[in-house]
Amino acid sequence: MSDADSSERMKTGISGLDEMLRGGYFKGTAxxxxxxxxxxxxxxxxxxxxxxxxxxxxxxxxxTSEESKSIVREMKTSFGWELEEYVKQGKLTFVDITDPSLRLQKSVEIAPSELIKSFKKLVESKIEEIQPTRIFIDSIEALFLAIESNYKLRTLIDDVFNVFRKHNITSIITVGAMYGLDEMVEYGADSVIKLGRITTGNNLQRSIYIMKMRGSGTINEVRVLSISDNGMSVLAQSPYLE
Ligand SMILES: Nc1ncnc2c1ncn2[C@@H]1O[C@H](COP(=O)(O)OP(=O)(O)O)[C@@H](O)[C@H]1O
Ligand SMILES: [Mg+2]
Known part of the structure; x- marks a missing residue:
């Protein structure tokens, strides 16, 4: 498969990154x-x-958590992005699994694997209703932290990723650096991008690199990640001062 075949790819909309990904993510990947x-x-x-x-x-x-609920407000104050407009137009749908009416919130009565089972069911029914091309889960740890066996964790992560793949949805799943869960989630993914910070002397810079991308060449460099009032972009330079 040629890298130049753009019909296979989905642009991230992050300028500089699509070039690093040779056109974007493959459609239908996690x-x-x-x-x-x-x-x-x-x-x-x-x-x-x-x-x-x-x-x-x-x-x-x-x-997936109380923490991520403020997304609409924060994206407005940070960048002036009016997410609510897209919600009104029916283009953007939020699925809040902390909503008590969905009975998905973590509780002592629900076994963790049961929670994930109901999560999958809920998400699949929303997918069938909305037919999205893109899904963003912010973030995955609330769902998986209670799973104690690594073997089980691997299987459940695959199960969730496969729901998106099956529907040919290009998904982004965020994960923080927590108890090794990030490594397990990265293992099952089609691609992994690492965000970080680098200090050189008094200089603090945001960094980004592509850790893996199945089936594609990428640019193997750590680059500067810029966040400004216009949003996020990737600069062509390395964060390391020469
Ligand atoms: N308009 C902006 N200009 C520069 N930096 C910004 C702007 N808006 C937000 N940020 C920075 O973005 C960071 C938050 O990014 P976020 O995506 O919420 O991180 P994470 O989800 O990994 O915790 C904050 O450190 C904040 O300083
Ligand atoms: Mg966040």
């Missing part, structure tokens, strides 16, 4: 974005969804 708190994961996923919504695609954002 893509992990991992990094510590404040490295830009939520902005990354939101910009990816907006790229689709602006092109007339239906997109879905799955919110």
């Amino acid at each position: 893509n992990v974005v991992s990094g510590a708190s404040g490295t830009g994961k939520t902005i990354f996923g939101t910009q990816f969804l907006l790229e689709g919504a602006k092109n007339g695609e239906n997109v879905m954002c799955i919110i």
Whole structure:
């Protein structure tokens, strides 16, 4: 398969990154974005969804913790992005699994694997209703932290990723650096992008690199990740001062 075949690819909408990915993500793949708190994961996923919504695609954002609920407000104050407009137009749908009416919130009565089973069921029914091309889950740890066996964790992560793959949805799944869960999630993904920070002397810079991308060549460099009032972009330079 040629790298130049753009019909196979889905643009992230993050300028500079699509070039690093040789045109974007492969359609229908599960893509992990991992990094510590404040490295830009939520902005990354939101910009990816907006790229689709602006092109007339239906997109879905799955919110998994109380923490990620403030996304609409934060994206407005950070960049002036009016997510609510896309919601009104029916282009962007939020699925909030912390909503008590969905009975999906973590509780002592529900076994963790039962929780994931109901999560899959809920998400599949939403997918069938909305027919999204893109999904962003911010983030995955709330769903998986309670799973104690690594073997089980691997299987359940695959199960969730396969729901998206089966429907030919290009998904972004964020994960923080927590208890080795990030490694397990990265293992099952079709691609992994790492966000971070690098200090050189007094200089603090955001960084980005592609850790893996199944079936594709990529640019194997650590680059500078920029976040400004215009959103996120990747610069052609390396964060390391020569
Ligand atoms: N307009 C902006 N200009 C520059 N940086 C910004 C702007 N808006 C938000 N940020 C930065 O983005 C970071 C938050 O990114 P976020 O995607 O929420 O991180 P994560 O989800 O990984 O915790 C914050 O550190 C904040 O300083
Ligand atoms: Mg976040």
